[in-house]
């Protein structure tokens with residue numbers, strides 16, 4: 001991109017004065033605010049650096065939040081700073097690019113391939129959206145997936161409105177105390193530091209939705225954010241008129257008990273549909289990203305009955321045809337279940353209007369409609385309210401069909417109507433700028449338009465191996481300095497001796513094979529698998545010729561004691577002289593930490609207990625940047641690994657006995673490290689390059705980057721789910 005960047009040309013052109021344009025300070029300031037107000041900037045590293053150049057130190061301190069940064073500037077000071085840094089032409093350039101991008105509707109992929117959605121847009125519901133570290137309305141993988149989904153929908157021009165909740169305290173900040181124990185800290189988000197505004201109705205009035213329960217009503221205001229061409233609506237119960245307790249309802253993600261949970265989900269599903277209605281938006285498709293929003297179709301049924309005078313059953317059939325449901329986990333705790341009392345308290349008034357009995361409503365959330373002992377399950381509701389459902393990888397598809405087979409007792413397993421669309425990641429958000437420049441130099445012009453197709457990525461094989469290796473190593477050094485900065489800060493906060501702080505400042509070694517592990521510390525992910533046999537690990541990490549170092553990060557859910565023990569175990573290895581220099585733990589895993597890790601590691605380690613990792617996406621981010629995956633054959637890796645594009649741990653089988661599985665997987669992990677990963681990495685040619693390793697990097701990029709991109713994922717959703725749900729004919733059904 002940089003080679004064609006006219007702003008660069010202007011910058012170096014002779015005769016352009018210090019100010020370079022006719023802009024007044026206020027006009028310049030307004031353009032910066034406009035850039036900050038559309039989250040389009042989050043996937044344009046050139047715009048990051050523009051903001052960073054305004055004040056590099058504050059930029060970092062403010063969590064890369066441009067609105068917060070701009071709040072610290074007056075137009076005059078901004079203009080001064082822009083002159084000093086010669087930013088005027090860059091600001092103008094990216095401002096124009098943003099305007100062009102948001103105005104463009106006709107020359108997009110969807111305009112050509114999904115025109116039916118033009119008048120029947122998609123409403124995409126998700127309990128969380130992970131767009132950037134400065135927008136704290138996500139906790140982990142599900143949210144980041146939703147964020148990547150809407151960014152790719154924007155890029156492809158798919159008409160889509162996103163609906164979620166606004167969490168004023170987001171998820172928690174993680175700090176480890178001197179014992180390595182996780183402390184959680186909740187911070188109120190400063191509203192004026194968010195690129196967020198009130199959503200408005202046709203008359204320009206802010207919108208408040210109301211939802212009756214048996215126990216009083218709930219109110220929610222509606223905020224909106226711009227994510228490229230997509231609008232994201234976030235419902236927020238912190239409004240006058242709500243009971244004080246209800247004002248806190250949406251303050252935290254996944255906090256509280258089941259009563260709080262059902263109330264959040266009522267606001268998301270029913271409130272979300274009402275918010276769209278209030279804005280005059282008439283979706284043709286409702287996509288429920290996980291069961292949290294599965295109340296939404298009930299409200300859509302109510303509207304059909306009210307508007308068109310239909311009976312419940314008829315309206316339900318119609319609405320189910322419009323509804324797409326995605327299930328995200330085979331782990332039982334990942335499926336919300338509610339007692340009948342809670343369901344009646346919260347859905348009772350809606351049920352009255354639907355004209356169905358309490359038993360009928362409950363039966364929609366039960367596998368066996370007549371089993372009164374079965375609690376109401378949001379996943380079951382989602383499956384029953386939708387004609388099209390999918391899992392998030394091929395393997396997860398098999399598992400989900402088996403898991404929910406009882407819902408269709410008359411069908412054999414292969415005919416269970418749950419397909420799969422494997423998750424993918426938004427390439428521009430996760431691809432390092434340095435790597436992007438390398439690709440821009442070697443791939444055909446405009447290659448990013450085809451980033452969800454195999455063609456463009458084949459050109460990785462034309463790249464000079466030395467250049468690819470150097471670029472990767474430059475990114476690795478950036479990661480290591482990030483790690484040092486973070487762990488030094490951690491030691492300082494815990495007021496550790498100066499010698500420890502000094503050691504942190506010099507931790508890790510760029511020439512050493514570096515393995516990363518960053519994810520939620522759910523126990524099924526087995527973060528401690530690599531620590532099963534500490535003597536064997538010691539020998540591996542401290543081999544004098546071929547050493548290895550590990551970088552760990554991740555949060556445990558606040559109520560997950562076993563997860564917190566795992567963290568403690570790993571974090572405290574720094575007190576063990578054998579591991580002090582070889583294992584580090586970075587606190588507060590979030591999008592920022594993840595981005596640094598996936599862009600800089602040599603190897604990404606993934607050790608879930610098969611088949612519990614539905615997909616996983618962090619390893620897909622690693623692929624884009626030239627890192628290699630070392631993973632159990634679970635989730636996406638089970639269909640991605642081909643023997644030459646990364647490493648597999650074990651043969652992809654599980655023993656009936658869990659402890660036995662864990663033992664075998666740990667042994668397989670050490671074996672593959674000793675026999676494949678380490679020798680391949682350290683085998684060097686006369687130029688000091690590892691030829692077989694670089695070949696694997698290229699194989700990984702060419703075979704995986706397009707397949708596990710969110711562009712490919714959103715194209716699949718559009719062609720196999722959205723278009724048929726909108727009543728159109730898909731041109732590409734056989735891909736499923």
Ligand SMILES: *Cc1c(COP(=O)(O)O)cnc(C)c1O
Nearest residue numbers: 140141519590591594616617618
């Ligand atoms: C990508 C991402 C995840 C998802 O990681 P998994 O591979 O699914 O465990 C979780 N958290 C953050 C912050 C991410 O960016």
